[in-house]
Amino acid sequence: MAIVFPGNRDRLRLRVARPQPDPRVAALLRATPLGRLGRRDFLRGSVFLTGGAFLAACGGISAESAQNAGASEGASGGPSAAAQGENVLNFSNWPLYMDTGEENEQSHPTLDAFSEETGIEVNYFEDINSNEEYFGKVRNQLADGQPIGRDLIVLTDWMAGRLVELGWLQELDQDNIPNMDNLRASLQDVAFDPERAYSLPWQSGMTGIGVNPTAVDKEITSVNDLFDEALAGRVTMLSEMRDTMGLVMAGMGIDPLDQTFEEYQEAIARLQQAVDSGQIRQFTGNEYATDLAAGNIAAAIAWSGDIIQLQFDNPDLQFVVPDEGALLWSDNMLIPNGAEHKANAEALMDFYYQPEIAAELAAWVNYITPVEGAKEAMADIDDSLVDNELIFPPEELLANTFDFKTLDEEQNTQYQDAFQAVIGA
Numbered sequence: 001m002a003i004v005f006p007g008n009r010d011r012l013r014l015r016v017a018r019p020q021p022d023p024r025v026a027a028l029l030r031a032t033p034l035g036r037l038g039r040r041d042f043l044r045g046s047v048f049l050t051g052g053a054f055l056a057a058c059g060g061i062s063a064e065s066a067q068n069a070g071a072s073e074g075a076s077g078g079p080s081a082a083a084q085g086e087n088v089l090n091f092s093n094w095p096l097y098m099d100t101g102e103e104n105e106q107s108h109p110t111l112d113a114f115s116e117e118t119g120i121e122v123n124y125f126e127d128i129n130s131n132e133e134y135f136g137k138v139r140n141q142l143a144d145g146q147p148i149g150r151d152l153i154v155l156t157d158w159m160a161g162r163l164v165e166l167g168w169l170q171e172l173d174q175d176n177i178p179n180m181d182n183l184r185a186s187l188q189d190v191a192f193d194p195e196r197a198y199s200l201p202w203q204s205g206m207t208g209i210g211v212n213p214t215a216v217d218k219e220i221t222s223v224n225d226l227f228d229e230a231l232a233g234r235v236t237m238l239s240e241m242r243d244t245m246g247l248v249m250a251g252m253g254i255d256p257l258d259q260t261f262e263e264y265q266e267a268i269a270r271l272q273q274a275v276d277s278g279q280i281r282q283f284t285g286n287e288y289a290t291d292l293a294a295g296n297i298a299a300a301i302a303w304s305g306d307i308i309q310l311q312f313d314n315p316d317l318q319f320v321v322p323d324e325g326a327l328l329w330s331d332n333m334l335i336p337n338g339a340e341h342k343a344n345a346e347a348l349m350d351f352y353y354q355p356e357i358a359a360e361l362a363a364w365v366n367y368i369t370p371v372e373g374a375k376e377a378m379a380d381i382d383d384s385l386v387d388n389e390l391i392f393p394p395e396e397l398l399a400n401t402f403d404f405k406t407l408d409e410e411q412n413t414q415y416q417d418a419f420q421a422v423i424g425a
Contacts, residue, residue: 147338161192
């Protein structure tokens with residue numbers, strides 16, 4: 001049974017007149033008042049006023065930046081003692097995945113609070129725009145045992161698993177991360193990283209269907225509705241293979257977690273037919289947001305956090321967990337081999353696993369927080385989000401989600417090549 005999450009106009013009013021956080025949190029975040037620009041406001045300025053996709057701050061992973069980080073000691077990729085003593089942390093993340101200051105969009109209040117509490121200066125880069133693209137930037141250096149100039153990176157489950165398999169990550173010293181005990185039970189032991197030896201979730205989310213009901217005459221409840229001729233030319237899908245193909249296969253009755261390449265090819269053939277007929281308008285990253293909000297498209301394979309943000313400006317929009325279920329994923333904090341400041345990265349992980357800090361971050365990015373206790377802490381930060389099931393999903397909702405099969409290097413190339421051939425990338 002499909003689950004529809006509409007916008008809420010009352011919640012929109014609450015969000016505009018948002019309550020101030022608990023004074024203890026405000027003090028920790030060095031803001032009176034908090035001084036946080038909501039992610040929806042950033043999106044409005046970056047997407048809706050420009051009419052295009054937002055641009056990431058392109059930090060890149062250059063040979064020079066890796067060289068400046070210094071060489072690591074030993075084959076394990078562990079840091080040197082001298083480097084480990086430095087109060088510096090080089091952190092790569094996705095765009096719009098961190099809280100942002102109201103007066104200075106280059107500032108990040110929770111990162112500032114971390115620096116004040118620990119004395120560690122964070123060099124923050126928003127230079128991860130896709131898993132495959134970032135992998136291409138760093139693979140040669142990591143394969144050669146060279147540092148990449150980063151101490152902490154954030155990648156999606158399947159790519160995190162790929163780096164674990166290749167042996168390119170440092171094992172976490174969990175004694176340095178006592179707040180890791182706050183990790184949600186359902187995320188504590190995952191197939192690609194048993195017992196979380198190498199990874200810790202940053203945020204989680206769902207891939208489902210974003211719908212603008214003003215642009216469509218029928219209720220969208222299934223992945224198969226996206227192939228209805230009535231929506232021809234008004235559907236977009238994601239350029240991330242697992243998101244799009246996971247849902248397409250689910251719509252065909254194929255289990256994305258337990259499928260053969262032959263079954264995958266059947267789904268590829270269906271997608272190719274939809275491309276050839278003009279059913280699918282485009283394959284996109286986050287930029288589907290502009291067209292969906294404007295009604296230029298009726299429906300899109302979409303990420304839950306994006307739709308929540310769009311609903312603040314357009315409460316008519318819906319996020320649909322289709323009959324077949326939604327793809328559940330996490331983006332994970334990882335410490336690459338050659339990282340010079342491993343203990344500093346672990347200190348940041350521990351900081352963000354405090355429920356009050358996790359709630360502050362979730363209030364801005366609007367994805368699923370992996371931290372137990374964050375929901376209770378959210379009441380002091382933004383009580384309009386406490387009951388939002390796309391940020392704090394109940395177990396019955398999580399039971400209607402699925403994952404994508406883990407692929408080895410050869411399989412990943414095979415699957416990606418087939419998908420890229422269809423989408424024209």
